Amino acid sequence: MTTILHGFELLQSREIAELNTVAKHYRHVKTGAELLSLENGDENKVFGIAFRTPPPDSTGLPHIMEHAVLCGSRKYPVKEPFVELVKGSLNTFLNALTFSDKTCYPVASQNLQDFYNLIDVYLDAVFYPRLTPEILAQEGWHYELESPDDPLSYKGVVFNEMKGAYASADSLVARYSEQSLFPDTVYRFDSGGNPEAIPGLTWGQFKAYHERYYHPSNARIFFYGDDDPEARLRVLDAYLKDFERVAVGSAVALQPALDEPRTLVHPYPAGDEQAPKAMLTVNWLLPENSDPALVLALDILAHVLIGTPASPLRKALIDSGLGEDVIGGLDDSLRQLYFSAGLKGVQPANTAEVESLILKTLEALAEGGIEKEMIEAGVNTIEFGLREQNTGRYPRGLLLMIRALTTWLHEGDPFGPIAFEAPLNDVKADLARDPRYFEGLMRIHLLENRHRTTVLLEPDPELQAQQEAAERARLVAAKAAMAEQDLLEVISSVRALVARQETPDPPEALATIPSLGLADLDREPKVVPIEELALGHTRTFYHDLFTNGILYLDLGFNLRVLPQALLPYTGLFMAALLGLGTETQDFVKLTQRIGARTGGIAPTTFTAAVRGDGRAAAWAFLRGKATVAQADDLLAILHDILLTVRLDNQARFMQMLLERKAREEAALVPAGHRVVASRLRAKFSEAHWVAEQIDGLAYLFFLRKLEQEVESDWPSVLEKLESIRRLLVNRQTMLANVTLDAGNWMQVETRLAEFLASLPAQPAALATWSPEYSTVPEALTIPANVNYVGKGANLFDLGYQRHGSTEVIAHYLRSTWLWERVRVQGGAYGGFCIFDPHSGAFGYVSYRDPNLVQTLDIYDRTTEFLERLELSQDELVKGIIGAIGAIDAYQLPDAKGFSAMSRALIGYTDDARRQYRTEILETTGEDFRAFANILKRVADQGKVVVLGSPAAVQAAEAERALGFDVKKVM
DSSP states (O other), X not given: OOOEETTEEEEEEEEEGGGTEEEEEEEETTTOOEEEEEEOSOSSEEEEEEEEOOOSSSSOHHHHHHHHTTSOBSSSOSSOHHHHHHHTOOEEEEOOEEOSSEEEEEEEEXXXXXXXXXXXXXXXXXXXXXXXXXXXXXXXXXXXXXXXXXXXXXXXHHHHHHHHHTTOHHHHHHHHHHHHXXXXXXXXXXXXXXXXXXXXXXXXXXXXXXXXXXSGGGEEEEEEESSOHHHHHHHHHHHXXXXXXXXXXXXXXXXXXXXXXXXXXXXXXXXXXXXXXXXEEEEEEEEETTOHHHHHHHHHHHHHHHSSTTOHHHHHHHHTTSOSEEEXXXXXXXXXXXXXXXXEEEOGGGHHHHHHHHHHHHHHHHHHOOOHHHHHHHHHHHHHHHHHXXXXXXXXXXXXXXXXXXXXXXXXOTTTTTOOHHHHHHHHHHHHHOTTHHHHHHIIIIITOOOEEEEEEEEETTHHHHHHHHHHHHHHHHHHTSOHHHHHHHHHHHHHHHHHHHSOOOHHHHTTSOOOOGGGSOSSOOOOOOEEEEETTEEEEEEEOOOTTEEEEEEEEEGGGSOGGGGXXXXXXXXXXXXXXXXXXXXXXXXXHHHHHSSEEEEEEEEEEOTTTOOEEEEEEEEEEEEGGGHHHHHHHHHHHHHHBOTTOHHHHHHHHHHHHHHHHHTTTTTHHHHHHHHHHTTTOHHHHHHHHHHXXXXXXXXXXXXXXXXXXXXXXXXHHHHHHHHHOOTTTOEEEEEEOHHHHHHHHHHHHHHHHTSOOOOOOOOOOOOOOOOSOEEEEOSOXXXXXXXXXXXXXXXXXXXXXXXXXXHHHHHTHHIIIIIIITOOSEEEEEEOTTTOEEEEEEESBSOSHHHHHHHHTHHHHHHHOOOOHHHHHHHHHHHHHHHTOOOOHHHHHHHHHHHHHTTOXXXXXXXXXXXXXXXXXXXXXXXXXXXXXXXXHOEEEEEEOHHHHHHHHHHHOOOOEEEEOO
């Protein structure tokens, strides 16, 4: 007899030892809703509810719905419950995600009460949202018109978000590649929304979509962590019991196989500053995502083929000189898998050669075999990642939920994608039985697979202007079709929408949002153990933390020994240590060795202002990880690359340069807000100026210039690289940072000391840098229909004294004034303010913004907002909680160790952290008013940086005469 507990029947239960988890799969008897409940000791608890949401077209209906359901609900009748939660939560994740076939609403928190507060708001939001035409207009699209004589325009958060997405060539080639393989299923549509199609979405379609798909019978619900497993069932049943089971009809069909390969050609908007180049992918549709062993094997195969610089297909493409960077990989997020491989930065005349090269290379590999060392490295790399479960800043449970959904969403086993031990053993067994196992997979699923498409993205410098003209024409036609009464109704609806947006939520409605109190907050900062040692005469930090037997070793190189002119070479030099090969191993063998013998080695940089004097701490790192048993291998590899790397490989160095340049260019549109923030803050402090030189727009300009120098004067470039090696590889100026438990550290410490003692030692002096801080407003133009608008200043220069209350104020501004004015009313996808308490740099930045001057005006009016603000005690407490939540962000052990070291390098002691935290906790309304005076000076004296379309820059200059220094970026 089936036991029913809180309305749920248990379908299956399983201990997943590799995750130290008990997994239980339930079905809610009354509604059919399914639950995957993972029970373990992780304090970073995760909840998520997902719905299968096949898009009926490319109007972005699933995406807009994702936004809209978080705009008020039955139980929480406020305009933005999501934002109210952000204000006063200790969440470690709070968002919603639209995929090609599903929409997910995940939350995470380490605080139990906070966790269940978030769950309740999200459950009420998805099942009982207050959907209205006004919310569709705000989050999706609407006509904007102030008077009958004005031109009509479109506005909407998702509309502008997707305009930004469609301005990114990388985003477009990924969309077109996926859609090309699924001409007969819902995957042929863009669930995010095509900006040309979004204005076709009607209120009737919108309302019916929620009624059909946002039902428990179509839901997959997920729990993970150390909370009470029975409480999960009880909380869910309280919501689900009021629904009856229905037939939803949301299944995603399998794509019938194509008889012959197809080629599809699309244009993309390209600028005219650089010679526009094409992108090409070759794509294969693979089997259904239902066999965990096959999925894992194909994942390893994809990594082997293109996952590293030494991967044979990647290397063939790069060595060909036909393009600048490889794109593609295995996508396992849909019902059927697919694999893509291609090149970006291709001369349009050479695109046919790229397709031919891919197919010939695969044929040669299938015939002649893949190197055993490459397969060994691929298997070890994937296995290490599975066992480490290092999800970075994302909660581990979130990634497990998304993995489980790949099969579970389509009636498959939810345990399959997350219980990796059995499929990993199956793959190893298959490989042991058949050394050509991966070659066989390649022949079956790629070479003999006729369901193949080639997608070519051709640059079109006229496309942006054509798209803008087409949009204007659609708007002109729409307006011409409207009678005078229709125009008045549009104006009236816009005014009503603005009035709704500007009307504060009633206090009684705000009071419904659950939140914590100050008593729920720790008054002490989270302290990471840190011990400073001198091993081999090298400054060493050690952190005694449990890492499940993994050694995390960061080797740091002090960039302050470099002359200013050499700083921009930092990124390429660090990459060259790993990517050029040594005296005994070329870069292919070295890469294979790293993959087979370690968990990976990756370069990164760290720059921050030293507290008290404003100087920059500037370091480059090699971040390595390995099991303790592999520690000797890791140290031996580091020894070889530091002392014997061959820097004189001009051809390989040029390949790396072109790859880096292509990636920097590809990030301009998707990460335009980061570009602006970096450029803006570089005007205010040495630390941010350094960051701009080694990883900002200045770095991209440098790479473009360096490309010519490598071709015309390689000996000069090589001498600079050798000088950097001589200056950086010096144990007297280096540091080591180790994160590992004490028992294992005893095994490693002596070996690390011997390694460090083997490195060169020489006296070194710090170089003198003379940053040039530009004061001229900058306008950086790109071929996009959206803008990224920044303004800021160094608050220390304006008389500000560092105080923790600024964290509360900045958090409050992000979640109120800037959210409401820049995003909700302005139609941008995001509006933020950022503050660095170490350097004093403060900046406003917008993301995928249809406006420019209007946004700058909003920034300048922030002072008025703070001066008029009547801050209730509840709002103040929420702001304090949100600020504490941000600085207490959950970290995995390697991140804890790196953060503790970073604080030591800039003199940010635990006593200083404790004082800063106390200031946050004791923030008052008077602090808000005092800060308004500082922001008045930012309005008057702040610097401006804008990244956006030439038309928007020209219009802004005509309207306001901002005196822009205009630079074409693309």
